[in-house]
Amino acid sequence: MFSKEEIAQRIAKEIKDGYYVNLGIGIPTLVANYIPKGINVVLQSENGLLGMGPFPFEGEEDADLINAGKQTITTLPGSSIFDSAMSFGMIRAQKVDLTILGAMEVSENGDIANWKIPGKMVKGMGGAMDLVASAKNIIVAMQHVNKAGESKLLPKCTLPLTGVKCIKKIVTELAVLDVLPEGGFKLLERAPGVSIEFIQQSTAGRLVVEGEILEMRLD
Amino acid sequence: MFSKEEIAQRIAKEIKDGYYVNLGIGIPTLVANYIPKGINVVLQSENGLLGMGPFPFEGEEDADLINAGKQTITTLPGSSIFDSAMSFGMIRAQKVDLTILGAMEVSENGDIANWKIPGKMVKGMGGAMDLVASAKNIIVAMQHVNKAGESKLLPKCTLPLTGVKCIKKIVTELAVLDVLPEGGFKLLERAPGVSIEFIQQSTAGRLVVEGEILEMRLD
């Protein structure tokens, strides 16, 4: 089993040199801590910043400089600022190479639900619907099962959708999986000490297991 | 009869305090010389400038600072620069209060033709089609008849159109006319020494003459 930090660390391995990446709130935010040395990655924050830097030092917070999670941040050399229309313009035009976000549910055809639970207070989708509808490459970072022990990898989402047929890859505490174009979760890697059987039990949607499935490595 | 300068001078009287104005090439350009004292007018140049100033002094020409006629110009205090998409965005959104341009023909329902003569080399419409399709208030500055002595105020344009039902007012060397919503050229003023009969002879489209028609005053 992997911790949240380890999920983030595994996802970081998917990031290539020169990528522009949008990180959602939660586990995706942690990915920034594990970007491989020697590669150049630019983080996009959809409120209007390319080149998001780390949190400011104490006393250096700037109320005018925040990320999409409303956290105080910093810029980096090469940063640029733009308005919200341009920000989502570059997202829609697929200039952002990789989007990493959390989910409540993912279906075996790549649908995602992550913004609304009927009966609960709805806070809104923010930029999530724009991101999932536009991004050419989306990785979901989430727990394999919810707090009630139910699988979040489903034949069909039960919650209101955020986007359809858009998720390409999922990293959980148990496994790394691709969503197949024809439907189904293809098991790529399993977390150390996690059996294929356990992953199978934790996956309500169709799990495709072919060949040898290696344990994830984080070195 | 009015000279080109006097046509421009008459049109300048239509400009109100606070107006943003786009001036086409030719007679419209001259209008800038006659803007009444004490009113604040901002000239838009559709290549991306608000606040167009006069030509530069000799030796102060800047190749990076031109107007839509490709002439070297200057900026003024309060000028702003923007890209072509924003420039035509503000034109389409009717933020420009008044557009003044030349024409080859205007029809009695407000159609305009000013970009193309079949059989002659076509240079293109530039921004004219955007301007006439979008502007809420367009004044045409032109000669009443062409070089062959034929009226340019027609029942219907014979040349390829630039825009339809868009011209509100026309100022020529002979007269000031409104284009009526229901069609027809309503004579408002005549140039000094020009008779209504002469204007009638020079106007192929329906001329509407009601009440007393005063001579234009340029004081």
Add this chain to the structure above:
Amino acid sequence: MINKVVSGAEEAIRDIADGATLMLGGFGLCGIPENCINALVKKQVKQLTCISNNAGVDDFGIGLMLQQRQIKKMISSYVGENAEFERQLLSGELEVDLIPQGTLATRCLAAGYGMPAIFTPAGVGTEVAEGKEIRNFNGKDYLMEYAFDADFAIVKAWKGDTAGNLMFRSTSRNFNPVMAMAGKITIAEVEELVEAGELDPDHIHTPGIYVHRIFQGKDYEKRIEQRTVRKSAVG
């Protein structure tokens, strides 16, 4: 001579009447027009439709207008943590239209650029698409979304000049420039108002043609929603 400069927020919002549709710039509490919001609260104007990415917090920003029940409808992408908002929504006092953030921004852009509608893939296949026209381009589905039609846009800039030109600072830019373009009447409050000619024409984010009233605001609180810091030591 026409003068865009007004004395302050009260004069700027003088003709905003009950039932008006307002755009309010800002992302979270960053770049919100604090002075105008406070003046709207004081004026007690009611039944407002507010287009704003967020709805403030309970005791700051648009939250203050919610406390006074001045808002009939919010059009937002994320309404965050706001107990009074939740109460009014659940009780049916408040109408809420949640739309994707990019759709919100682009519907502003459309208004400012004179485009009656735009196409976006955001929301295709979700409840956001309900009742909307879907159109396929190059094998991909898009929703047709309409330009906003707002009576007033109220924005906050860093610097402005007497010609109405605006410059924004850092991520407080966000929705402000696109909303500034989109209002029938646009009101800008700025931290520093200077004479025309003092701002570099190349560095102006919003040309003055889009701004009808401008004033130098005062007593900016610029509250931080999520104060996150790292230690001064490395790491």
Add this chain to the structure above:
Amino acid sequence: MINKVVSGAEEAIRDIADGATLMLGGFGLCGIPENCINALVKKQVKQLTCISNNAGVDDFGIGLMLQQRQIKKMISSYVGENAEFERQLLSGELEVDLIPQGTLATRCLAAGYGMPAIFTPAGVGTEVAEGKEIRNFNGKDYLMEYAFDADFAIVKAWKGDTAGNLMFRSTSRNFNPVMAMAGKITIAEVEELVEAGELDPDHIHTPGIYVHRIFQGKDYEKRIEQRTVRKSAVG
């Protein structure tokens, strides 16, 4: 590490092949990518489709490519004074698509903003509307126009940094930022190339995400098309 900086125009255009569709920034001769145009002439690449507001003059700018008969089709709003252009057009060697200037700019914007099509009233009721979808919004007719699909956008900026960020100077901005956003591969030549971090993030016109290759150009001629001046004396 990925490096956007290339040695010069030859390297920047290395993979532009016969039959490519290019966007070229500039308005008249103002803000045109002189270095890349010269390199394209030298490279003798042919059968190009060029999207550019104008077509240069006989002996400068895109006119140089016309002289070498490298252009199959021009998409422009105004082709101005250019004898060779006229000759090729009349002889049928050159295809020309004349479109309204705002439509040209907005079709670039649409590509850069991921909008497959936009609506504009420009050209309604004229020959420009032939074969196009017309749609009525709020009682007014609009044409639906499609986003451009260009293999390369070639732009000229004043300053740029190694991250690809661009700043333009005065009206040489014109089509450059919208084309920079619209190319599948965007090449920027700049008068001054600086290290990332030297440009103020608030003053960047084109964020580096849109720029794939950048270099500092040389020997800019910056020719003036219409030199108009006034006397130093008043009046």
